[in-house]
Amino acid sequence: MIDFNKEYDIENEEALAKFAAQLATQIKAPFIIYLKGELGAGKTTLTRYFLKALGYEGSVRSPTFTLIEPYEINGQKLFHVDLYRLHSPEEIEFMGLRDYFTDDVIGLIEWPERAEGLLPSPDLVCQITIQGTRRLIRLHTAKNT
Numbered sequence: 001m002i003d004f005n006k007e008y009d010i011e012n013e014e015a016l017a018k019f020a021a022q023l024a025t026q027i028k029a030p031f032i033i034y035l036k037g038e039l040g041a042g043k044t045t046l047t048r049y050f051l052k053a054l055g056y057e058g059s060v061r062s063p064t065f066t067l068i069e070p071y072e073i074n075g076q077k078l079f080h081v082d083l084y085r086l087h088s089p090e091e092i093e094f095m096g097l098r099d100y101f102t103d104d105v106i107g108l109i110e111w112p113e114r115a116e117g118l119l120p121s122p123d124l125v126c127q128i129t130i131q132g133t134r135r136l137i138r139l140h141t142a143k144n145t
Contacts, residue, residue: 002026002139004124010135016042019137020049029076030103032120034112037128039084042135043110046128047080050108054078063110067095077104083111092118 002008002022010016027033035043048060054073063069063082071078079100086092092115101107101120112119127138 004139004141006139008137008139010042010137012133013045016046016135017049017052020046021053024050024053027106027124029106030101031124032101032107032109032122034122034125035108035110035128036112036125038130041128041130043126043128044080044082046126046137047108047110051078051080068097068100076106077102078106078108081107081109083109083114086111086114089115089118091115 002019008019010019035046037043044060044062051060051071051073054076056071056073060080061069063080067082067085069080071080081097081100083092092098097115098118098120107120109119109122112122122142125140125142127140129136129138
């Protein structure tokens, strides 16, 4: 069981896959996860393993250029959002992003700081830090942000 207010030392990609799978089993809609970390930290990789743990069998693409990738897995709606290429927070309004996050959706949002104040509040914040070949993942619930 993943503790939502703890740090995890992830030693390799196999450990990241196991972590994401455990996390996926604990999340039920509606739920918003903010994924934070520098380029290459593993935000999209974590999302890929999260989706696969829920039963998604297709290719998981980074939404860096599309901004939003929708998924439906066993009747569950998920949106993977990457705001890295956002030029201004106002673009969120033009995209209608808030309308995506209804009560039946799990949202995984990379680079949420680029649209601060315009996104739904997170239920969980996942901060990923690169430490050599390892990753340090710090989880905290919204009440602890």
